[in-house]
Amino acid sequence: MVVNIKNLVKRYNELLAVDNVSLSIKEGEIFGLLGPNGAGKTTLINTILGLTRFDEGSIEIFEKDFKKHEYDIKKEIGIVPQDLAIFEDLTAYENVDYFGRLYGLKGNLLKERIEEALNFTGLQERKKDFPKKFSGGMKRRLNIACAIMHHPKLIIMDEPTVGIDPQSRKMILESVKKLNKMGSTVIYTSHYMEEVEEICSNITIIDHGRIIAKGTKEELKAMIAFEERVTIQLSAISFNLVDDIKKIDGVKECLLQENELLVVSVRGAGNLSRIIDEVGGKGIEIKGLNIEKPTLEGIFLILTGRSLRD
Amino acid sequence: MRNIIFTVYYTILRYFRDKKTLVTMIVFPLVLIFILGSALSTAFTPSEMGKTKVAYLSLDKGGFTQAFEEFLQVEDVEELLEVVEIESYEEGVSLISQQKVSGFIFIEEDHSLRLQEGKEAKVKIVSSRYGNFRSKVIANVVEAFTNGSNAIAATATLGKMNPNYNPGNSIDYSTISIKGRIPTSMDYYSVTMLAMIMMYGSSYGIYGIAQDYFDSIGSRIKASPIRAYQLYIGKTLGIVLTLTLQALIVVLFSKYAYGVNWGGSIGVIMLICFSLATLSTGLGVMLSMVTGDRRAANNISSILVPVFTFISGGYMPLSNFGGGKIAGLFDRLKLVSPNYLTQRAMFNQIFDGSLKGAEVFIMGLWAISLMLFLTSIMAGRRQVQ
Ligand SMILES: Nc1ncnc2c1ncn2[C@@H]1O[C@H](COP(=O)(O)OP(=O)(O)OP(=O)(O)O)[C@@H](O)[C@H]1O
Numbered sequence A: 001m002v003v004n005i006k007n008l009v010k011r012y013n014e015l016l017a018v019d020n021v022s023l024s025i026k027e028g029e030i031f032g033l034l035g036p037n038g039a040g041k042t043t044l045i046n047t048i049l050g051l052t053r054f055d056e057g058s059i060e061i062f063e064k065d066f067k068k069h070e071y072d073i074k075k076e077i078g079i080v081p082q083d084l085a086i087f088e089d090l091t092a093y094e095n096v097d098y099f100g101r102l103y104g105l106k107g108n109l110l111k112e113r114i115e116e117a118l119n120f121t122g123l124q125e126r127k128k129d130f131p132k133k134f135s136g137g138m139k140r141r142l143n144i145a146c147a148i149m150h151h152p153k154l155i156i157m158d159e160p161t162v163g164i165d166p167q168s169r170k171m172i173l174e175s176v177k178k179l180n181k182m183g184s185t186v187i188y189t190s191h192y193m194e195e196v197e198e199i200c201s202n203i204t205i206i207d208h209g210r211i212i213a214k215g216t217k218e219e220l221k222a223m224i225a226f227e228e229r230v231t232i233q234l235s236a237i238s239f240n241l242v243d244d245i246k247k248i249d250g251v252k253e254c255l256l257q258e259n260e261l262l263v264v265s266v267r268g269a270g271n272l273s274r275i276i277d278e279v280g281g282k283g284i285e286i287k288g289l290n291i292e293k294p295t296l297e298g299i300f301l302i303l304t305g306r307s308l309r310d
Numbered sequence B: 001m002r003n004i005i006f007t008v009y010y011t012i013l014r015y016f017r018d019k020k021t022l023v024t025m026i027v028f029p030l031v032l033i034f035i036l037g038s039a040l041s042t043a044f045t046p047s048e049m050g051k052t053k054v055a056y057l058s059l060d061k062g063g064f065t066q067a068f069e070e071f072l073q074v075e076d077v078e079e080l081l082e083v084v085e086i087e088s089y090e091e092g093v094s095l096i097s098q099q100k101v102s103g104f105i106f107i108e109e110d111h112s113l114r115l116q117e118g119k120e121a122k123v124k125i126v127s128s129r130y131g132n133f134r135s136k137v138i139a140n141v142v143e144a145f146t147n148g149s150n151a152i153a154a155t156a157t158l159g160k161m162n163p164n165y166n167p168g169n170s171i172d173y174s175t176i177s178i179k180g181r182i183p184t185s186m187d188y189y190s191v192t193m194l195a196m197i198m199m200y201g202s203s204y205g206i207y208g209i210a211q212d213y214f215d216s217i218g219s220r221i222k223a224s225p226i227r228a229y230q231l232y233i234g235k236t237l238g239i240v241l242t243l244t245l246q247a248l249i250v251v252l253f254s255k256y257a258y259g260v261n262w263g264g265s266i267g268v269i270m271l272i273c274f275s276l277a278t279l280s281t282g283l284g285v286m287l288s289m290v291t292g293d294r295r296a297a298n299n300i301s302s303i304l305v306p307v308f309t310f311i312s313g314g315y316m317p318l319s320n321f322g323g324g325k326i327a328g329l330f331d332r333l334k335l336v337s338p339n340y341l342t343q344r345a346m347f348n349q350i351f352d353g354s355l356k357g358a359e360v361f362i363m364g365l366w367a368i369s370l371m372l373f374l375t376s377i378m379a380g381r382r383q384v385q
């Protein structure tokens, strides 16, 4: 277990920022921590890093007690803070050099790793420039470069993609996957559903400091998939089609709009082939078929009654 | 150790890249020194440098001694000299070698007699450091008297002794004669403006440490395996050295471009600068830690620094400012001003040429620094949430 948190509680005076959270993160995972603004993501991460004291519970990292092995543990972690944490008055190269030294790198290894990190984030050509000349996306990438040059076992990224161009975002998401393939466990927080859905193997959703759902992507979706929706584009229509499909087991609703048939079934009905047979049996050609999958966005909506980005 | 060194390196690098602050810390004081130094170009009187301590022994019981001792009590002379009466010649010499006094005035047993007989009689002045400002003051006071008394002796012989002879008048002459030795206003403001700008350097301490403690960069640094004390020492030392280097530039520029008298040893001046830099950094760190709020810390320091500068005579010499009670209050207040300690240390070094005279003030600076850093460490412990 890379991270093991038990019954963690953190209060800011009256405000309960982390409310009895337990979670464990396995080696090799990309662990997604999803939640809206103020959910407590950053607070949770900061307690893991020892940046914020917590009131109750326990945190184990690399199966060691944080307090006893603080410096050994810190050496193996890379942190990409939510707010840019780079020096505006140092060049890209110097920034990475500074943080590399903080992690005890020196000599040739340090130089190698700086080049590697700059290449990795696509900043090699701009290494002599100051961040004030950088776009938002480039700054974000430098923010990442400063966190990975020591090849940490655990990389924690706190919303590394806020407010940047799609190209940089794509690059960052790709690099997260690459880092993970190279052996790092990743904790990735976001309030962007698509991102977490794209890269994370395990996801925990928090709101108001509480875990409201956790599991793999599929498990989470299954939790809320009360119904399955299929839309079928037809070459023609037939009079009894709607009535006949409604007779199929599990079908709750069937609607025909122009040439498109919408079939809503109860969850796990397993009746798709019978629906297709029914259509085919009437001599109608199927021009297209679309199975609507539940999204994480939908999960959040259902669990909290609110949209993630309000 | 490596952690401390690269932190120092990057701290200095970053401050020297900050052109705006660099202008404030280097160009601004140089301009002020030039303007104040040339606008108020009248020389300062020696009394503004504080009294010169002198040992005094006369073995002569005659009229000369009596007249000389009266002369020493004339107000103008008392402003210049603090006389320590001693018992033996050896004592005088030893006080000088211990640097407890700047000079020793000695009058031989038969002085009055020899004068009456028209023989040559000289007042002996002993000083270990010839040519420095304070021994020059002593020499000139004695010279002023002997010139006067020679004049009396001469007129007395002719039977036209002037009973209204006022030896105090001859001091004017001596003031003029030592003009070249006393600080010009350029010299004076070089020291006070340097002290002031270095005190304003406390904002380096405020923002420098604040960045590493409260900003997102601070989170990143705290999440890294550097020990807090290494970071703290490296950062602080980096700021102190930055301020000292900036001071060095001001000192060298004013020395060669304005001809400011920084005394015989730039090394000692830099030691004093280093001490003040430590204090002002400590002040910034302390304010930042105690308030936990840079804006508040900066507001406090931007009130404190002008006050410190004012009470220590940084903007204008304050000898007897406001008169009576007010002057007395200022005299006591200025003792807690780091600017005052710095100025005294520097003036003593420049015009006495002695580290001894500066030592006590340098130690004062370090004592205050120590208190400031201890306070910040205690406040820092409290602040981690
Ligand atoms: N230092 C602090 N003092 C008091 N309250 C705080 C502090 N830091 C965070 N909070 C509060 O704790 C709650 C959780 O904040 P946190 O920053 O962890 O949320 P988040 O999920 O990271 O949000 P975002 O997506 O906006 O980054 C919020 O209500 C916030 O106002």
Ligand SMILES: [Mg+2]
Pocket: A041, A042, A043, A082, A158, A159
């Ligand atoms: Mg956050």
